[in-house]
Amino acid sequence: MQDMLEIRWHARGGQGAKTAALLLAESLMGEGTYVQAFPEYGPERMGAPMRSYDRISSKPIRLHTSIKNPDVVIILDPSLLADPSTLDGLKEDGIILVNTVEDPKTVREKYNIKGRKIYTLNASQLAQEELKRDLASVPMLGALIKVTGLTNLEDFLAHIRKELERKFAHRPEVIEANLKLYQRAYQEVKSE
Amino acid sequence: MSQVAKELMALTGNEAAAYAMRQINPDVVAAYPITPQTELMQTFAQYVADGLVDTELVTVESEHSAMSACVGAAAAGARTMTATSSQGLALMWEVLYIASGLRLPIVMCVINRALSAPINIHGDHSDAMGARDSGWIQLFCENAQEVYDNVLQAVRIAEEVFLPVMVNYDGFIISHGVEVVETLPKEVVQAFVGERKTPYKLLDVEHPITVGALDLQDYYMEHKRAQSEAMRTAMPTILKIGEDFEKLTGRRYEAIETYRLDDAELAIVALGSTCGTAKDAIDELRDEGLKAGLLKIRVFRPFPWKYIQTALRGKKAVAVMDRAEGMSAVGGPVFHEVRSCLYDLGDRPPIVNYIYGLGGRDVSIEDIKKVFNELVPIAETGKVEDFYRYLGVRE
C-alpha cells in the first residue's frame, strides 16, 4: 500500500454514502493502519448531491482538509457524472467506480472520460435482489475492496459480520443477506 | 509509559467525547441539542437509556436552562457535564459567569461553530472566543484523540482548581470526522478521575451555607481577585494532570505544543484542527528548504503567555491564525494576546494576523504554505506593512 489512499464518495442525500465511508474506515482500521472518514454537509436533504471522504494511511493522519486529489472516486448515482466537477482532481491513474446498469466502456464514451480506470457495478439492482432495498452503498463497498485491494475479502467480511451481529442479533437472515451482497458485488464488479 | 490495556476505536470527535463521558460516569448531565453537538448528546443519551451510566440526564428547554441546571447540580456536589455549540453557548452567556464566579467544576464540550448571522452550522471559533473572558478554562483539541484525552483531563482540572472547563473542538471537521482513537479501560479512567472533591456541600443540612449571596462594593472586588488567582495559578495543576495522563497513555499534554519550531525561522500560531494540516504543510516546506514551524495553543485560558514568549523568541516572522473575526478592527483575539505577550521581549519578531476558516471554510496544505511564503519577505525586511489579513477570502 502507498502511504495514503484517498477516496471521495459522490452521492445524493439518503443513499448512505456517509455511513459507507464510516463503515469502510472502521473495517480497515487496525494496528499500523490509520483511517479518517468524514462527510461534507451541505443542505442535508434527501436527494441533494453530497460528498463524503475516506483516508487510509500507514502513518497517523494529521490532515484536516477535504480531499481534492483522490485516488478513487465512487459514484452512487450515475446522474452525478453529468456534472464534470465530480471527477475534479482525480489522479491520472485513479479509479472511478460507478453504480450503473452500463458497462465501463459505455460510461467512458457517454461521459467522455480520458484516462483513469473505470469500474461499474449494478449496485442498486444487486441490493434490491438481496436486501429488497436500494441500498447501493453496501455492494459498492464490496466492489471497492475488490478494485483497490485495500484488504482481502475474508478479513473484510469478518469485520462486517461482527458489526452486523451487534445490530441484527435477532435477525440472522439480515446478516446473511448482507454478507452475500458484499460477496456478489466483489465478484460482479466489471472492469474495462 | 505504563502498559495499560488500550483499545483502538474508530470514532467521530463527538463519539470520542461521549465515550469519555460514559467512562467518567458523571452524576448529572443537563443539555439541549444543537448542531453539531447533537450527535454527542444523542450518543450519551443512548448510554443513559441503555443503563451504561448512572447519570441523571436533565433534558431542558434551552441552553440557558442547561447551564443553570448544571450550576445547581455542581453546587450540590454532583460531578456535572454538558455540551453545546455556537448559538447555544451564546444563550448560556450570563450563566457561564455564574458557573465560574461560584467556582463550580463543570466540564463542557464546546463543539465550535460559527455564530449567526448569516446562519452557518460549520466549524469556527467565534463561539469560544466570545466566551474567552467568562472565567472558564479553555482547552482546544486538534483531533478526536485529543477530544477523548482532554475530556478526561478536564474533569480533574476542573475539580482540582475549582473552575469550569470548556473542551473545544472544531464542528464537523472533528465532531463528525471518524478517526482512530486509543481508549483506556473504564476502570483506568475511573481511577484517573477519582472521586469528586468538594470544598462544601450545598445539601448538607448540618452545615448550612449560602451560595450566590449579594456582594456589594465592599466585597465584590475581593471575590473577583480571588477568582483571578485561581486562573493565574491553574497552569501548574493543568500540567501536573497532563503528566499523570502521559504516564497512563504515553501521550504528552502541555500548555502549548510545538512542531519543528525550535530551529524554525518562520512560525505560525494556531488552535484546533488546522494544526494537523499545518504539520503536514510544514513537513513539505522543510523539504523545500524553508525553516517553518508551528506553535499550537492547547490551553487558551489560562493564557500561556510565558510559554508562547519563550517559544517565539528569536523567530524572524510570526503569523497568528484566528478562526474568529474579533470585529475589533485591529485583528482577531488570538493575535491580540500573542502579540501582547511578545511586548516584553527586547527583540520582538514581526507579527501578522490571518483570519481564516470562518464558517467552516476549508483550509488546505496550500493555504498554510501560502501563509509561510508570505512570511518570507517579512522575515527578510523585518517590516510588516499590513498586519491584519484574510486567508482564503474572495477579494
Added chain:
Amino acid sequence: MKLTDRLHSWKELPIGGIIPEGGTSRAYKTGTWRTGKKPVWHPERCIQCLFCWIYCPDDAILVTEDGKRADFDYDYCKGCGICARECPAKPEKAIEMVDELR
C-alpha cells in the same frame, strides 16, 4: 473563620463567594436603620398571642424558652411598626410606638 469581624483580604475569603455558615444575619444589626419611632412593650396588657413574633419581618421579638413573649431586641428592630399595628390586645394594645431621638 469569622467573616463578620472586619473587612477581609481576598486571600481569606471562602471559595466562590459562599457564606460558609448559617445564621450570619445575626451579625448584621438592622436596628441602626430605625428612625423616629420605636415600639415599646407593655407586658401588663399583653395577651401572649405572639402575633408580633409572627409578623415581625426581622428577628426583634424575643421569646423565652417556655414560649412566652419577652421584650424587644432593639438590635434588630427597624421601627417598622407592624407589631404595634397587628397587636390585638384590648382595650389598649400591648405595643406602642413612641418617639425616639437618637
